Amino acid sequence: MINEPTHRVHAFCDDALGDLDSVGVAAAVAAGDISAREAAQAAVDRAAVVNPTLNAIQHPDFDRGLARSDGPLSGILAGVPSFIKDNTDVAGLPSDQGSLAVRSRPATADHRFTEQFRSTGLGVLGKTTMPEFGFNASTEWETLAPTRNPWHTDYSPGGSSGGSAALVAAGVVPIAHGNDGGGSIRIPAAACGLVGLKPTRGRVVPAAESATLPVDVVSNGVLTRTVRDTAHFMAGTQQFLPAAGMKPLGLVEGPSERRLRVGLVLDSVTGPTDDDGRRAVLATVDRLTALGHDVTEVPIPGDAVAFMGAFTHYWALLGFSTQHFGKRVMHSPDFEKGATDQLTRGLARTFWRHAWRTPGAIRVLKQSEQSYRDAFTDIDVIVSPTLGYVTPKLGHLNPAAGFEVHFDRLIRYAAFTPLNNAAGGPAISLPLAQTADGRPVGVHFSAVHGNEQTLLELAYELEADTPFARIQA
Template sequence: MTAPTRVHTFTDDALADHDAVELARLIRTGELSAAEAEAAAVARMRQVAPALRALAYEAYDAPRRADGDGGLLHGVPTVLKDNTHLRGMPTNHGSDAIRALPAKRDGRYTEQFLSAGVTVLGKSRMPEFGFNASTEFRSAPPTPNPWNTGHSVGASSGGSAALVAAGAVPIAHANDGGGSIRIPAAAAGLVGLKPSRGRHIAGDTTRTLPIDIISEGVVTRTVRDTATFHAALERSWRNPALPPLGLVEGPARRRLRVAMIVESVTDAVVDTQTKAAIERTATLLEEQGHSVEPISIPVDARFGDDFVRYWSMLAFLAGNLGRLTIDPSLDASLLDGLTNGLRRRFTSGGWRATPAALLRLRGATAAYASVFDHHDVILCPVVAGVTPPLGELSPTVPFDELIERLLRHVAFTPLQNVSGAPAISLPMALSEEGLPIGVQLSAAYGDERTLLELAYALEEQSPWPRIQDRIQDQPTG
């Protein structure tokens, strides 16, 4: 077995170590052509393919380019996650059980995503239906973490996170139904904003959900890339029910009231390195002039169990109705152990408690919102510990053990999915093993601006660890 290694592609080519905003500027001014950026990205993606296996579908010979020269990120190479329809590319939702034909049309969200001006070079890998917190599979090799290929890159947007962290593309599509932007961002040392529910056009999957928990977004290496992407999409379509976001370009001067939470919705124990990262971030925030106050988690003690019931119901619907709602090629006999375990959990009696669980989950929105009567931001972990070794969260692990491991790990992110509020993962530290540790900031519904302004300030105050730098040169938790 090959020893775990770091994998990155940063070199002196057309992409260099530019973020998406700088690449777009170079293309706009003619200092670099979109074709040169595209070719460099293809070369980098081919370079990391054997180690990272991050693509579900390659479109190097037939990329989807933006129409015209509009869009704040015109010409910037990227990938789309494998649960979003793009005309001419298949959508297999990370599952062996689906053998989809190329999509005949773009998904509901895809047009808005493309309005940023990006060039799509393929589809990124994800675990089956996005149910897992690691990009691992029933029978195929996993997508590992570029920082250490023996560890998980998180999920479900793990393929996107691996490619951005390794420098193959500067920005990549991600979406989040329980932490699927923030968890891979934390694992891979990236910025991952889950926007407010309704901030963008909803993807196709959300039409069938009893509670809409999915938000669309990206993973990036800089705050300004994330801010610019969301500003670009707002130019295409803006939800009139939400305050406009606009282009957030730096920190604000406001002094904020920060609530710090280190207890989880699943009673998981937060490891010492993650606690240290939270405490260090709290200190940095206080140095900026903000006040930080520890508080208790603001939801019903049954929240974790209720979310698992909803999760199980979604697996049941995917397995039992997926040929109608997902893809007609779906073969339920090929579903992985996690999906099947969740289905069994639902059919063996979990369905009886589901109506009450859904009612309590809807009630969590008001409980979460009440925090912001006295605070502006919540500071907490993204997950309960450093990203685990590959295999620990594999769908081949017996279900009862796997679900317990997942509940111990995915202990903070689902609350914002249920409430619809925005949250951002920031790479605030490295573990003793040189793996990134993400810290989560969340705000009131519709207040992404505060999160981006605060993220700018933290990025300026304590620059993110870089995969291309030596471990000993990095800040640690």
């Protein structure tokens, strides 16, 4: 482990995992250079070194994970160790949803997405931390130690897939599960210097809660350090269950020669982007132009003010449903309503005061799909910041700040990502810049429904043009 004056922490070393990505590990296992057990043991050993600092593992499952690594291997990423986020059922492990209010019992079966995840060949070593019910964009709690960002441990790793992001960025595993209901893959990807793809709605098996939502905003996916890892994972999911009703997605293996029409969005409806985010996007625009792409400034799709009002109301609706119907919503007969945090309780209160807005808010969110599609009539991709401002220090997005202060900060922070969740379109955050003190800054790309291929091809091109910063450099 390197623990530098900047509080940077990682686990990269000369073991079976080395500095390989998932594709590299799978190739080494297939060639017999290492065994799947050696890869899994290296991940366990790395976790022992850095997790006491990062606090990114909610439920370790090392013994079972190591035992399973000795079994038959199949799948595009066979033999690669990984983790699943703590809101997705894994047989034999609880799903605590990041909340002290949940007293869940070990799941009796894998969720269907967990089956899809395992079908790619990934081995599960446990479950990762998340903020309460995934409502926060930072993985921290009022009364518990936070999950820390390995690039600088004073800072947030983002959320809600912050535990997975921290483990991947620190080199414990090369890939880990995340899901995204308002930016929860892309935000921690931006915070931790990773690739974070939110797939098109319906591209992979939906989250457990999706069936009960009036607007399904949640997509499953992964966080990785390389574009090819994300591309291989997505190809593997389609071998398990091809997405119905959209363009097939096979293995995307590199950039395309096609030059794109790129729309530029610099500021959100919640306010101007901070200087680091603005510089990152404008530098990316210069790179895109130099590579031959045509970049033109465009408006935010649809009525951005109406959309943000509708999405924040929907956020509050989810908080109200959880607070008052937690036993049913969380499948937790021991749910303790009084143990939720200030964010969940504040969302519930906010919804109750404005419950009459619900039909209109749902209508706006459903209409956003068409306005989003229309935005791609004359362009192929939209580029924007991932975040309204770069990742803050721990405490800034802590529920202990009080609901009004905390929620205002959240809305300005997660300003760009929610549209893709409501509209259902794919988006990816790429680690294309850094702050002056070396912390990652993400840049966000969106495409029309079903067009993950274009996003991955462009991501390959940008990764090759200027390789992503490495935490161990």
